[in-house]
Amino acid sequence: MTNLTKLEDWFADKNKVMVALSGGVDSALVAYAAYQKLGDSAIAVTADYKTLSEEELQTAKRICIEIGINQLFLDYNELENEEFTKNDSTRCFHCRLELGDHLLKLAKDHNVDVIVDGTNLDDLGDYRPGIDALRQNGIRSPLVETNLSKPQIRQIAKSVGLSVHDKPSNSCLASRIPWGQRVTAEKLTRIEFGETVVKQLTNVKQVRVRDLNGSAKIEVEKNDIPEFNNAVLDKITEKLKMIGFTSVEIDQEGYKPGKINVIAD
Template structure:
């Protein structure tokens, strides 16, 4: 079954002949970049958008991964924070983010001779609240993984099968997803969240989020890691570190990490 999906993906890219990949460095778009390069060689191009909502370390990871895959890689700047529809952080914030991204990528694709822009949206993404997907569709972006019905679990299985060493890389959505809807997003807030998450990773933690609400940082960890974290972490040092980034209060979410948690307010209001 999985081999059949891989065959379909390869045929899809062969039919495209040339493709520009919206490449964040996450495992979904990395898999797309790998398959596109395997099929198209230099007729595939990966492009990463550099903005305050992307950690510098994640951009560097994207560069390293692209180099290892062998795909040509470009970095462009996007300016979504300059759009008040984005910075005010409405529930459809992602729509304006992806609009900015693809309004930047599409002219480049046409200029450089790429008839297709593709992204890393997978089949599971279609069942979540993802207004950015609509923005991409409106601009003619294709989502090969979703088209073929590849789930998130299958993305990792395929990545492992194809020898990508990052197959189990934790999901790392843009930093703007750390803020409750309606709270304004600023460069300072993005930077302090990013620094806080980087600090937690130096402690050996992988799957985590630091949610930011006003002056409070709320740490989310997998539920099974919470007890050990409390018992083994130097909490006063951690608090001091977070406060040096600009947070006043540091809390731990007792429910634990769950992807898309901030979207639960949307369910409660409907």
């Protein structure tokens, strides 16, 4: 039995399924498998909670068109949640707890009996309090339950023709702000704009613009750092200062997920 068949068969005894779909490869593959097995009894839901970038939102829409799956949207504002905006080490937990509440209500409206997400086997090795919050709401993870790792997921996604098979991993814009520094709409806007500028002026796909008390620290893969010659960096700095960053620097250590998950003064 192939890994794809195993994943599709996970849905065999389900009646109606809702897939929490972001713009990434993991939830895209879950949505693909659900739709292959259940057809219109599988629906995708994308949450526009104001910390998801417009790029991710558009990618999520494109994925659903590729798959053919119906897509619903949840529209709410995480910045109204004080437990989220105060940005301590439980931020992701409160984000996912709120998301779970919204998903459960929507599932009830659409007579859905199981909600699934794109958590994969590799995610369990990281600090991911959001996963605990989703579990509390009974949300299940077919990729974990069928023992699929990130490399396997990318390989399957490529074999079925999903355009996001090689898309770099991403996370919500709030993850660019160190714990202890409040999440605000202003910061999220300049982070999103900053990352768009960097991608436009370089050939780099994996970009994080960390907002460190107003200073921009740009993280890219180590082998992409040479893209930032003086002329390119000058252009980026000029644009980022126009939108409120006080200074701009390249992190010479290179990109590493969760690097700023420390309490900042």
